[in-house]
Amino acid sequence: MITDQDISVHNEQKFKVHSSEIQHLETKLQDKGFDVKNIISDLARFQVAIPSWALGTGGTRFGRFPGGGEPTSLEEKIADVGLLHKLNASSGAISLHIPWDIPENTNQLIALAKEHNLAFDAVNSNTFQDQPNAEVSYKFGSLCHIDPGIRKAAVDHNKEVIRIGKELDSKALTIWLADGSTFPGQHNLRGALQRTHESLASIYDDLPEDWKLLLEYKPYEPNFYSMVIPDWGTSFLLVSKLGEKARTLVDLGHHLPNTNIEQIVAVLMSESKLGGFHFNDSKYGDDDLTVGSLKPYQMFLIFNELVDGMRNTQNPEISWMIDASHNLKDPLEDLLQSVEAILIAYAQALIVDRKSLALAQEKNDVARAQEILQDAYRTDVRPLVAAARMQSGAALDPISLYRSAEVRSRLVKERGLHAVATGL
Numbered sequence: 443m444i445t446d447q448d449i450s451v452h453n454e455q456k457f458k459v460h461s462s463e464i465q466h467l468e469t470k471l472q473d474k475g476f477d478v479k480n481i482i483s484d485l486a487r488f489q490v491a492i493p494s495w496a497l498g499t500g501g502t503r504f505g506r507f508p509g510g511g512e513p514t515s516l517e518e519k520i521a522d523v524g525l526l527h528k529l530n531a532s533s534g535a536i537s538l539h540i541p542w543d544i545p546e547n548t549n550q551l552i553a554l555a556k557e558h559n560l561a562f563d564a565v566n567s568n569t570f571q572d573q574p575n576a577e578v579s580y581k582f583g584s585l586c587h588i589d590p591g592i593r594k595a596a597v598d599h600n601k602e603v604i605r606i607g608k609e610l611d612s613k614a615l616t617i618w619l620a621d622g623s624t625f626p627g628q629h630n631l632r633g634a635l636q637r638t639h640e641s642l643a644s645i646y647d648d649l650p651e652d653w654k655l656l657l658e659y660k661p662y663e664p665n666f667y668s669m670v671i672p673d674w675g676t677s678f679l680l681v682s683k684l685g686e687k688a689r690t691l692v693d694l695g696h697h698l699p700n701t702n703i704e705q706i707v708a709v710l711m712s713e714s715k716l717g718g719f720h721f722n723d724s725k726y727g728d729d730d731l732t733v734g735s736l737k738p739y740q741m742f743l744i745f746n747e748l749v750d751g752m753r754n755t756q757n758p759e760i761s762w763m764i765d766a767s768h769n770l771k772d773p774l775e776d777l778l779q780s781v782e783a784i785l786i787a788y789a790q791a792l793i794v795d796r797k798s799l800a801l802a803q804e805k806n807d808v809a810r811a812q813e814i815l816q817d818a819y820r821t822d823v824r825p826l827v828a829a830a831r832m833q834s835g836a837a838l839d840p841i842s843l844y845r846s847a848e849v850r851s852r853l854v855k856e857r858g859l860h861a862v863a864t865g866l
């Protein structure tokens with residue numbers, strides 16, 4: 443849909459303005475002792491996985507308003523992620539959700555992904571809804587269920603997801619549980635946690651040596667009184683009991699308002715237990731909005747801890763993924779905006795003057811510490827992100843090329859106005 447030729451024509455048109463912007467920023471950063479080439483390479487290496495359910499229009503609780511041309515097969519979903527990666531060179535992986543996207547011909551799928559330079563990121567299990575013709579119901583929970591038969595079905599499903607992931611050369615299983623209770627007295631809280639631990643241990647037994655088990659947490663929704671894994675502490679407790687390959691996954695939307703997420707990141711990394719990250723943004727709860735649309739300063743502070751942790755702790759490599767819902771915008775434009783916002787926060791964190799910050803902290807110079815952080819945050823780093831893209835053969839301004847190439851109307855023509863993607 444977008445060719446190398448399209449990209450080079452686009453970049454030629456945008457180059458003059460870009461080159462004056464990057465020169466200006468380069469001079470400023472070099473003056474502060476930064477190696478701009480290194481920063482651009484770090485940005486170019488950073489890859490964010492796109493989940494297979496994010497390519498169609500998401501639904502509100504009350505309705506879904508598809509925009510047309512959505513991918514109707516896993517092959518078309520891979521093509522869409524391939525298109526994003528072609529435009530920004532930062533979306534080089536797809537994360538499958540089972541059973542919404544069960545591969546039929548694995549070899550063909552692997553070949554197709556390779557054509558688009560994509561890897562298969564973490565596979566995600568789903569025990570939060572019943573599938574058609576399912577023999578058991580998860581209405582009252584899955585891994586925590588009081589009925590051992592239903593627990594076994596949920597465990598077996600997760601083992602099946604591992605088996606599918608192995609075929610695709612995926613290296614991680616992500617588990618998010620809707621398990622919990624909506625009314626006091628519905629659960630024995632200790633019992634539900636203990637049963638969940640036992641179920642997870644059985645899944646963990648099936649995990650290949652070179653895999654990770656990523657465990658999410660969420661304070662409320664769909665259950666409103668208690669969630670079995672409501673917070674990072676409970677996830678940390680469980681992954682610590684499970685073993686070395688199990689780690690906590692932080693989903694930005696899974697916190698109560700005003701939670702200090704950057705501090706959670708710092709604590710988990712200091713224990714080498716931060717395994718994955720789900721990016722989105724929110725104002726009230728798990729709003730699943732475009733990354734950076736509401737709280738860009740929080741994103742920067744989180745990346746500030748991530749960069750510090752990646753440099754100064756033993757925390758293993760982290761799996762990065764967007765986990766958002768696109769209810770109003772074209773999902774592909776929304777995803778391009780999200781990836782851009784992630785890279786901007788990362789770039790800002792890369793230009794924090796860490797030596798001076800450490801010095802200010804040593805002297806308890808609070809005002810100076812704030813000056814240092816905000817100086818990085820208030821620097822317009824977009825030219826660095828664009829330079830990283832251009833270095834990787836992608837577009838200086840992905841959304842503008844996406845629009846001028848009229849990608850969505852071509853997809854509608856190809857797939858139809860009423861093509862609707864699988865998912866929520």
Ligand SMILES: [Mn+2]
Pocket residue numbers: 618658693720765
């Ligand atoms: Mn998530």
